[in-house]
Amino acid sequence: MLSPIFIYGSVLLLVSWHFVEGLQGEKHTLVKRGAIPENCYHRCDGGCHYGLCNCNHGWTGQSVQCSVRDCSSGLYCKNGGTCVENGKDYTCVCKDGWSGKDCEHVDCSSGLYCKNGGTCVEKGMDYTCVCKDGWSGKDCEQVVCTWSGHCNDRGTCVPISTNTDYTCSNCASGWTGKSCHLIDCSSKVYCNNGGTCMGDVNGGTDYRCICEEGWTGKDCQLINCSSPIRCLNGGQCHLQNDGKKFNCTCADGYLGDNCQIDMCSPYKIADIVFIIDVSVSQDGATFNEQKNFVKYFIAQFPLGRDHFQFSLVLYASEPHAVFNLRNTYDNNTIIDAVDNATLHVGKRGATFTGKVLAFVKDHSFATTNGGRADVDRYVILLTDGMSSAPLDTANQTKLLRLSYPNIRIISIGSGEFVFHTELLDISAYHLNVYPLRGNDSVRKVQKSTMYGCERCTTAYSDVVLAFDVSSFNYGQLDTMLKTAEVLISNLHTDVNQTRVGLFKYESIAEEVFKFGKYTTSNEMISDMNKHIQKKETCMKDGHCSSRDLSALLQDISDEFQMHSDKSRRKAVVIFSQFIFDNYIAERIQNLKENGVIVIIVGEGLDANMDRMFQLSTNPFFTFIIGKELNTPIDVILALMSTLEYDICFDQ
Structure with a gap:
């Protein structure tokens, strides 16, 4: 305590000052003015009056002591925190999002x-946000629709609610929901081949399929070979094309794509209708070949109401019946009727195959024209497969099958150019497609009607696949390899069945593998894809041109002479564009003269089509694969009935 003395004029003043140490280190002063000396604690800078403290804002207390926090002052607990007095101290109950003594810090x-x-x-009393893709703003509350992730790259983002939310429009087929993230089972994108889609996996973001019998896989897209509906009657199922297709090795006595046809049943009679295309695309020489085919066919069967009945229909723009089923008398009479059929100039024109199929459905098999309800029915169609109204042809084919479920349609390719795609579609089974020349189709009908299994057997061929690699670009060669894969996969190549050899030509002629080296299609395809590849150098110089393709053909001729069984049918499938074909016509002619069927396969409009038709055994054995011509790779299956065929024996 200090008691300073002041002399003011002649007056002596004595003043007592008391200094008090505050609890927080402050100095507080109490001026004594007649009051009992007391200390005013905690911020009493406002002074004392009559011995009482004038407490600073934020403090309160009794008498002369400002010793209690004043929570009502609003000085404590910021940002909405609740102040709780605790004598000389206080605590804060902070609202969510804040922390610290006075709730002054952001709580992330x-x-x-x-x-x-x-x-x-x-950042102390503030914060910043690092936003994820697709969001912006102080609190990442603003949608950024230019980011494709909102709709999972499957739709169009549309901002809503003042840009604080979004929705997705135009979701890709198969998807729905706010973010195009939910499976839309009603879209029919999922679960093929009659499968049922169930969008109940992972909260609707995935799906499962309940597949129809005979199918398996995520989308029921794969063949289930273990299903009882595959390869009936003891047949063995073999998966092809990565499980998307199959073929059957049928037990003795059965055939068909599913081994559904019983070939060993007792003698079965049939009504057989021949349809001959006489449109302008079929010349007189072709018409004579067609008639000879029909005459030979009829000559193999006994005729009559209790045996076989035949009808002949000619067509171009309109159908015309030469004779009906009820006109069947005896073989000679019917054969003479075929022989006397003529081309009427006025009746030729465009090729309306749909019309003639409708005519056969409504008239040829009608009971009024001799049709019988309890016999097998065959339609044998001789055409080039180039109908003028292909959609109508497809529709009328379906209607014909619906009207006569037991009907079998056999397509015979004839003419200067053969479009295999339509022939395969009409027949619905590749083993029902045949070339005009030869009697394989006759034997097929004999086996399924008269002879049965004891008098008919399946014969197999020796087949050489020859690749003129130099004539293709990379894309074309890939198409040719895939075409060959389809053919190999459908051939029966076990011991004593079809034997396949492989040759190639690029800068030189090379043998890849001989007949009989492999007995499984997978082995052949693997070796083929390994060796049939285009070399970079052959894209830059002329040494890899097919000018010397004759060397390859000579090697193939030698292979047949030295290693092929004389009893086997022989065929060579040449994959080439025939861009350069000097000196090869003679080699190919030699192959033909030695009984080798010459089959030519090219790709697209770059193929030398005219030359290919000249060099193949006949137009049926020329294939131009490619999207430009609407000929998929599986048209090569039209060869199957030629390479694996029936032989029947008379008793």
């Missing part, structure tokens, strides 16, 4: 800041 852990997955970074 509260989750109140940075929406939509943004990361909160504390």
